Structures are given as structure tokens and as C-alpha cells.
Amino acid sequence: MIEFDDKQMERELKKLGKKMAKIQQRMDGTKSKELLKAHKEIGKVYHQQVKRNIKNYHEDTVVRKKGKEYPIVRGQLKASMGNWKPNRNNVNIIAGPRANSPMKKKVRETANGWYAHFVEEFGTNNKGVFDRTKKQVFAKMKQDQVKLYRETIKNAAR
Numbered sequence: 001m002i003e004f005d006d007k008q009m010e011r012e013l014k015k016l017g018k019k020m021a022k023i024q025q026r027m028d029g030t031k032s033k034e035l036l037k038a039h040k041e042i043g044k045v046y047h048q049q050v051k052r053n054i055k056n057y058h059e060d061t062v063v064r065k066k067g068k069e070y071p072i073v074r075g076q077l078k079a080s081m082g083n084w085k086p087n088r089n090n091v092n093i094i095a096g097p098r099a100n101s102p103m104k105k106k107v108r109e110t111a112n113g114w115y116a117h118f119v120e121e122f123g124t125n126n127k128g129v130f131d132r133t134k135k136q137v138f139a140k141m142k143q144d145q146v147k148l149y150r151e152t153i154k155n156a157a158r
Helices: 006-026 029-053 076-080 116-122 129-156
Strands: 061-065 068-072 081-084 094-097
Touching: 006 129, 029 081, 029 094, 029 129, 076 081, 076 116, 116 129
Parallel strands: none
Antiparallel strands: 061 068, 081 094
């Protein structure tokens, strides 16, 4: 596991965050694309690790609700992992299971992770998989964030 000083990292991120906020205000379209690219790179660390940690259920299953049936195929939760922009006017990225219903995303039916919260709370093989993964990759994501922010600030200063 990678060791790091959390308080020093937080101070460094705070300073870099202030610089990034100033730069983001002045950025034109190409510079904000660089920042978005950095955020996608950081989010990729999480969703790749969570894909490795998820164990597929041994069979396909069906959830019945109000007389309707919702099929869940093996590997669907892994396929639903990814990054997306929650807001068009911002450069923030969310990493995790993608779903059609709460976010109005267009995700194919075999990659719809609408049931991920059930798995996190009540799943047998995958109970707590998202929290465990967060703990595993937190330090790496912070280090990548500092590194990529420094690169973006350096590029934006040109």
C-alpha cells in the first residue's frame, strides 16, 4: 500500500484547488477540456479497481416490483461501472455504477446498474464492495489528483 501524509496532502490539494479555481475562471474551452481529462483520469482509477473487486453472481436473476419483472444478467454490475459528467457546465466527474433511472443516462439494458445500492447493502459476494474499493484507491487517487493538477496548472499558465 502507498504511504502518504494525509494532512500535508490536504494542504497541498487546498492550495492547488484555489489555483485551479482561478485558472478555471479564466480558461477557454481547450483549457477546461484539459481539466476534464484530468478528472476522468482520476475517476478511472476507482472504476477500474471496483470492476476487479466485483464478483459476478452465479446466475441471472429477476427482480419483481409492482407486477413488472426486471432481469439482471451476470456481469451487469461490472459493465455499469464508468465515469460521467453530472453537469454540462462543470468539469466535475462522477465514477461508479451508471443507471438510467435516477440520472436519465442512456445506458444499455445489460449495463444498467440501477440495483447497485442493493448489492452494496445486502449482497452476499459483493456486500460493501464500493466502500472497500474507495478505501483501497483513496491514496492513489489523491496522489494522481495532485500530479494531474500540477500538470494542468503548468499547461494552463502557457
